[in-house]
Amino acid sequence: MPLEILVIDDNRDATELLEELLSMEGHAVRTAATAARALELAHEKPAQIFLVDQNLPDMAGSDLVPLLRASVAGHGDGRCFAIAITGMASGNARTAGGQMGAFDYILGKPLDFDAFDALLARCAAALQAPPAP
Template identity: 35%
Template sequence: MKPTILIIEDNVQNMYMLSYLLTSSGYSVIKAYNGIDGLNLADEKHPEIILVDIQLPDMDGYEICSNLRANGLPENTVVIVVTSHAMGGDREKAIEAGANGYIEKPINPDTFIKQMECIFKA
C-alpha cells in the first residue's frame, strides 16, 4: 500500500492537480487549504509524506515545516516543499526549516510523481 500524503496548499487549481496526480498513482490524499488545518491534520492523521506550499494565507511554509518538526512529527515523515517561491537560497531555507526536499512550480505532471518519490525514497 502506498503512503498517505497530506497536501497543504491554498490554491484550488494546484490542489486539484496535485490530488489528481497522486490519487491516480494510488496514493491516499488528505487536503488542507491553510497552515493551521495542515498542522492539525498532520497531528491527527500521521501522513507519511507532507507536501507544503510556501505562500499560504495564515503562515508561510517555512513556519509550517518548523512547527511540524518542533511538535513531534515522526522523524520518518517526509516533508517536501512544493512552491513557485523559487529564489536563490529558498531551497536551503526550506531544508533548514525542516523540509526533506524541494520541488519548484509549475510542476511537470509527467515527472512530478517520480520527483516526489526520489525525495521520499532517498
C-alpha cells in the first residue's frame, strides 16, 4: 500500500536518502527541514506517516508530533503514525514511552533499513485495517 509520508529532519543528506528510498517503493514523500515547514505541509495535505527527527532547529520533535496529529484529525479516519528517527536511541524499532511518548515508535540512527521496512509494513497494515469502533 503506498503511503503518504512526511519526512522532517534538518539533516539534508538523511532526508534526501529517505525520500529517494521511499519514493522508489512507491510512497508519496514530502520533506521539511523545520517544524514550521512541516506544519505548513501537513495542513496542505495530511500524511499517514510522519518520520520526525527529535532535534529540529525550531522545536523538539516530540513537541511537534501532537500538532502534526491535529492536522490529520479532521481528514479520513484521522489515523497516522509518528516515528522518531533519532541519534538518541539505539537498536531496532521500539515502542515510544517517557519523554518520547508523543511518538508511536522510535528508530535509532544509523537507521537499520530492515527494521525500518518492517515497521513501515506494520504501519501500512494497521492503516488498511478497519478503524476501531
